[in-house]
Amino acid sequence: MSIQVQNIRKQFGNFVALNDVTLDFPTGELVALLGPSGCGKTTLLRIIAGLEQADSGNVILEGNDASGTHVRDREVGFVFQHYALFRHMTVFDNIAFGLRVKPRHERPSETIIRKKVTELLKLVQLDWLADRFPSQLSGGQRQRIALARALAVEPRVLLLDEPFGALDAKVRKELRRWLRRLHDELHITSIFVTHDQEEALEVADRVVLMNHGSVEQIGAPEEVWSAPKTPFVYSFLGSVNLFHGRSAPGEVQVGGQSLGHAESIIPDGVEVIAFARPHELDIETDLSQSSGIRARITRIQAFGLTARVELERTDIHGTLHHHEVELTLERLITLQLRAGVDVLLVPSRLKVFESPAPAQVTPANADHYIASGI
Amino acid sequence: MAGATASLNVARLASLNAPRHYEDNAATRDNPWVKYTVLGISLLFFAAFLLLPLATVFVEAFKKGWDVYLAAITEADALSAIYLTLIAAVIAVPLNLVFGVSAAWAIAKFEFRGKQLLITFIDLPFSVSPVVAGLIYVLLFGAQGWFGPWLQEHDIRILFAVPGIVLATIFVTFPFVARELIPLMQAQGKEEEEAAIVLGASGWQTFWHVTLPNIKWGLLYGVVLCNARAMGEFGAVSVVSGHIRGVTNTMPLQIEILYNEYQFAAAFAVASLLALLALVTLVLKTYIEWQAARSLRDSQQEEVS
Numbered sequence: 218m219s220i221q222v223q224n225i226r227k228q229f230g231n232f233v234a235l236n237d238v239t240l241d242f243p244t245g246e247l248v249a250l251l252g253p254s255g256c257g258k259t260t261l262l263r264i265i266a267g268l269e270q271a272d273s274g275n276v277i278l279e280g281n282d283a284s285g286t287h288v289r290d291r292e293v294g295f296v297f298q299h300y301a302l303f304r305h306m307t308v309f310d311n312i313a314f315g316l317r318v319k320p321r322h323e324r325p326s327e328t329i330i331r332k333k334v335t336e337l338l339k340l341v342q343l344d345w346l347a348d349r350f351p352s353q354l355s356g357g358q359r360q361r362i363a364l365a366r367a368l369a370v371e372p373r374v375l376l377l378d379e380p381f382g383a384l385d386a387k388v389r390k391e392l393r394r395w396l397r398r399l400h401d402e403l404h405i406t407s408i409f410v411t412h413d414q415e416e417a418l419e420v421a422d423r424v425v426l427m428n429h430g431s432v433e434q435i436g437a438p439e440e441v442w443s444a445p446k447t448p449f450v451y452s453f454l455g456s457v458n459l460f461h462g463r464s465a466p467g468e469v470q471v472g473g474q475s476l477g478h479a480e481s482i483i484p485d486g487v488e489v490i491a492f493a494r495p496h497e498l499d500i501e502t503d504l505s506q507s508s509g510i511r512a513r514i515t516r517i518q519a520f521g522l523t524a525r526v527e528l529e530r531t532d533i534h535g536t537l538h539h540h541e542v543e544l545t546l547e548r549l550i551t552l553q554l555r556a557g558v559d560v561l562l563v564p565s566r567l568k569v570f571e572s573p574a575p576a577q578v579t580p581a582n583a584d585h586y587i588a589s590g591i
Numbered sequence: 592m593a594g595a596t597a598s599l600n601v602a603r604l605a606s607l608n609a610p611r612h613y614e615d616n617a618a619t620r621d622n623p624w625v626k627y628t629v630l631g632i633s634l635l636f637f638a639a640f641l642l643l644p645l646a647t648v649f650v651e652a653f654k655k656g657w658d659v660y661l662a663a664i665t666e667a668d669a670l671s672a673i674y675l676t677l678i679a680a681v682i683a684v685p686l687n688l689v690f691g692v693s694a695a696w697a698i699a700k701f702e703f704r705g706k707q708l709l710i711t712f713i714d715l716p717f718s719v720s721p722v723v724a725g726l727i728y729v730l731l732f733g734a735q736g737w738f739g740p741w742l743q744e745h746d747i748r749i750l751f752a753v754p755g756i757v758l759a760t761i762f763v764t765f766p767f768v769a770r771e772l773i774p775l776m777q778a779q780g781k782e783e784e785e786a787a788i789v790l791g792a793s794g795w796q797t798f799w800h801v802t803l804p805n806i807k808w809g810l811l812y813g814v815v816l817c818n819a820r821a822m823g824e825f826g827a828v829s830v831v832s833g834h835i836r837g838v839t840n841t842m843p844l845q846i847e848i849l850y851n852e853y854q855f856a857a858a859f860a861v862a863s864l865l866a867l868l869a870l871v872t873l874v875l876k877t878y879i880e881w882q883a884a885r886s887l888r889d890s891q892q893e894e895v896s
Binding site for chain 2: 266268288289290293294295297299301302303304305314315318319363366367369370
């Protein structure tokens with residue numbers, strides 16, 4: 218079933234959770250709503266489910282306006298972050314719940330329910346746990362049971378609210394691969410909310426990036442990763458180096474220094490912010506070069522295939538500007554880098570944006586390096 | 592007879608199950624004499640102020656033999672008092688059960704103006720003297736009260752009759768169930784209910800299959816305490832009852848009358864029934880606490896793993 222949301226607005230007191238969000242989720246896709254906490258992603262999911270009412274705007278399920286439809290009639294499956302399993306019921310009764318509460322004329326017989334629950338338990342590969350209680354299961358098992366329970370009523374869409382958020386890293390990784398396989402089997406239109414970019418990029422067909430109640434970018438994982446459209450997306454996905462400066466023809470003036478770039482759409486003389494990924498920065502030891510920014514090496518981590526060099530800008534006093542460069546090990550050896558040495562940072566690729574309102578991208582959140590698995 | 596605010600709170604239950612004692616740890620271990628002094632003082636007080644009076648009740652009740660005891664509690668006025676006490680409890684407890692569950696539900700699951708005020712006012716019967724509670728009803732329904740003339744016109748008797756006693760009992764036992772459930776339901780949140788509704792359950796199905804099983808121990812605990820208080824209430828009921836023998840005397844009132852008439856054996860015989868009720872209440876309460884602690888342990892396990 219396709220889902221559309223149109224001009225959704227939601228406010229909690231003075232806090233705008235969703236600001237005029239319009240989105241289209243095509244049938245059969247697995248879509249990730251990705252963003253930092255408080256960006257409105259969970260609120261949007263709950264509005265689609267009907268657990269929350271939008272102040273204005275419409276939710277359209279398969280072409281029909283569902284804004285007035287009660288949550289129990291929307292035929293959605295919802296998986297909660299903390300599982301919300303019924304703690305006094307066995308695993309079997311949990312999964313059977315949705316079938317047993319159906320009105321008498323729709324309710325399947327107990328034999329059919331038994332068959333259906335057994336099938337679902339097999340699907341989530343936990344058929345030996347039918348008689349256990351939720352408290353006797355591990356977190357990963359609970360979340361799979363929660364998923365089986367949501368699937369029991371044959372929902373037309375599956376909505377997952379931070380489904381792996383409460384699990385430890387290893388289980389999380391296993392489960393998201395499993396979810397992807399499950400989706401490939403069932404092809405049910407699914408939306409899941411996450412703040413973990415790695416999870417979103419790895420699992421989803423499409424990623425919707427949200428910030429401050431608005432959609433920043435929509436696209437396939439490769440697309441949002443390689444061509445971020447906004448400064449927010451650039452800094453949210455993966456590690457990034459940030460430079461504030463003023464644009465000049467073919468370069469960005471940062472303090473008294475300059476960084477070359479190849480973008481042509483930026484007018485001259487405006488405030489800009491420039492981004493470079495750690496692997497898009499190179500280090501030059503020859504300080505007499507005209508292009509590049511001076512920085513001092515603070516730490517070198519040379520393990521794995523590449524080396525990570527951490528640096529601090531030396532031209533600005535007071536505030537600390539951290540940078541991170543990823544080099545091949547050969548390059549590291551050729552340059553003979555050590556901590557404490559002054560070098561030049563030269564970008565091989567620089568993405569430049571006109572500076573938005575200062576509140577949106579502050580050095581604090583842009584300098585926050587997010588470990589990236591990609 | 593029940594304490595003012597006994598509460599099935601989580602911290603207390605958790606401490607009941609604490610796996611370690613102070614003694615297990617050298618850092619918090621005291622001299623043995625400290626331990627036995629403290630233990631001795633508490634046991635002495637327990638014996639002198641709790642055990643002795645309780646034993647006295649039964650000793651006095653059976654002093655003149657089993658026959659006198661039986662006669663005392665099967666005497667017409669005593670039976671009527673027992674009957675009235677049961678009536679008051681049978682009406683007040685279910686009403687407060689319904690009220691308590693709905694108030695706790697409203698407070699825990701909904702946001703509305705004046706929520707804090709409601710929580711505060713639920714405690715009013717605990718903070719106000721029962722005599723004042725009784726007087727309120729006299730002021731409302733008495734001959735000189737607000738509704739007095741109207742009631743007289745329509746020949747409805749509330750004061751010095753069964754309805755007044757029931758009303759006073761409801762008033763003083765009002766907070767027990769609600770007080771017990773509010774923190775419990777607030778702690779449990781509403782995720783399970785949301786899950787049930789998304790799965791297609793109606794409001795009633797959600798309450799019956801999801802909410803009620805989760806609060807059942809707290810609810811029972813509240814009901815047991817509510818019942819104990821309903822049967823043992825003296826002050827408020829005394830004001831509105833009028834002490835009409837065989838008609839408006841509850842057990843506590845009957846005991847007082849018998850005692851004032853120097854019928855000690857009879858007074859203690861009826862009192863022994865109330866004491867017995869107290870003991871039953873304590874056993875039930877302990878059993879419920881034990882069960883609740885067990886289900887709490889389960890849910891804690893759930894959070895930890």
